[in-house]
Amino acid sequence: MMAVRDVYGEVLKELSTTNKNIVVLDADLSGSTKTCEFAEVAPERFFNMGISEQDMMGTAAGLAVSGKIAFASSFAIFATGRCYDQIRNTIAYSNLNVKIVATHAGLNVGEDGGSHQALEDIALMRVLPNMEVFSPADEVETREVIKYIATTNKPTYVRLARIKSEKVFNSMEYEFEPYKGVEICDGKDVTVFTTGIITSHVVEANKILKEKGISAQIVNIHCIKPIDKEMIVSSAKKTGKVVTVEEHNIIGGFGSAVCEVLSEQYPVKVLRIGVNDRFGKSGESLELFKLYELDPQSIAKKIEEFVKND
Numbered sequence: 001m002m003a004v005r006d007v008y009g010e011v012l013k014e015l016s017t018t019n020k021n022i023v024v025l026d027a028d029l030s031g032s033t034k035t036c037e038f039a040e041v042a043p044e045r046f047f048n049m050g051i052s053e054q055d056m057m058g059t060a061a062g063l064a065v066s067g068k069i070a071f072a073s074s075f076a077i078f079a080t081g082r083c084y085d086q087i088r089n090t091i092a093y094s095n096l097n098v099k100i101v102a103t104h105a106g107l108n109v110g111e112d113g114g115s116h117q118a119l120e121d122i123a124l125m126r127v128l129p130n131m132e133v134f135s136p137a138d139e140v141e142t143r144e145v146i147k148y149i150a151t152t153n154k155p156t157y158v159r160l161a162r163i164k165s166e167k168v169f170n171s172m173e174y175e176f177e178p179y180k181g182v183e184i185c186d187g188k189d190v191t192v193f194t195t196g197i198i199t200s201h202v203v204e205a206n207k208i209l210k211e212k213g214i215s216a217q218i219v220n221i222h223c224i225k226p227i228d229k230e231m232i233v234s235s236a237k238k239t240g241k242v243v244t245v246e247e248h249n250i251i252g253g254f255g256s257a258v259c260e261v262l263s264e265q266y267p268v269k270v271l272r273i274g275v276n277d278r279f280g281k282s283g284e285s286l287e288l289f290k291l292y293e294l295d296p297q298s299i300a301k302k303i304e305e306f307v308k309n310d
Helices: 004-018 036-041 053-065 076-082 084-092 107-112 121-126 139-149 196-211 229-239 254-265 285-291 296-309
Strands: 022-026 046-048 069-075 098-103 132-134 156-159 182-185 190-194 216-220 223-225 241-249 269-275
Touching: 004 022, 004 036, 004 098, 004 139, 022 036, 022 053, 036 046, 053 069, 053 076, 053 084, 053 098, 069 076, 076 084, 076 098, 076 121, 084 098, 107 285, 121 132, 121 156, 121 223, 121 241, 121 254, 132 139, 139 156, 182 196, 190 196, 190 229, 190 296, 196 216, 196 241, 196 296, 216 229, 223 254, 229 241, 229 254, 241 254, 241 296, 254 269, 269 296
Parallel strands: 022 046, 022 069, 069 098, 098 156, 132 156, 190 216, 190 241, 241 269
Antiparallel strands: 132 223, 182 216
């Protein structure tokens, strides 16, 4: 098990030597976001902006205008909400090459509580024109996503978690295709689309479903915008039932994005599993997953009821 934020730090450190055009900014949380790894090897290209997220985004935009590839990091709740105006009007509106890589997203932030658990960040970012939104499933996919966005010239938001999580993909077998969904498991009774580190819970839930005689197709979507419409529609046509799972408010998030595609191209019944329009609470992350019914057992139970009661 490894925290995806640790991978982010490792990749930044690697990129510091291969791409001298990269600059990194942080809002006084570099030890937590792991941008400190970059600061150690390239201090002249690292900027600690202090607890001043709006200033950080404005400075990142200025560096991008100057031709730099600017990575800006903080906790997701601060990196999206506190500086939304600067992201919208300075970065997205101007279509600047700023990579907002936010850690500590979702319920897994744990004891920091509802004020620090970003459950609406996907909704905030995906509604912005020009903004691309990524949510990698594990350490393997995170490594590929960070390496990839360093090569693009687009405003980008990457959602990363705090806790260590199970590896979903084999690094020797995984082939990263930008913007393409990845079928983890084939099935005929229902398609389950998932994103982010909650994907590992879906994989565990699928083991329970198999014992119940339910054949589920599991599809990981690492890019929420632009989303893989072709994969979504073809999978829905195959099974006729769709479930989405996310560690985010079900309103405006990943599940909503999937529903938008299906409502226009292939309407089917959809069950959205996520946080049901609530704020988070303070508690140990695994306990919170159980409380919000996002642990493998709860996910499996909901999918089973959806398939058998339809």
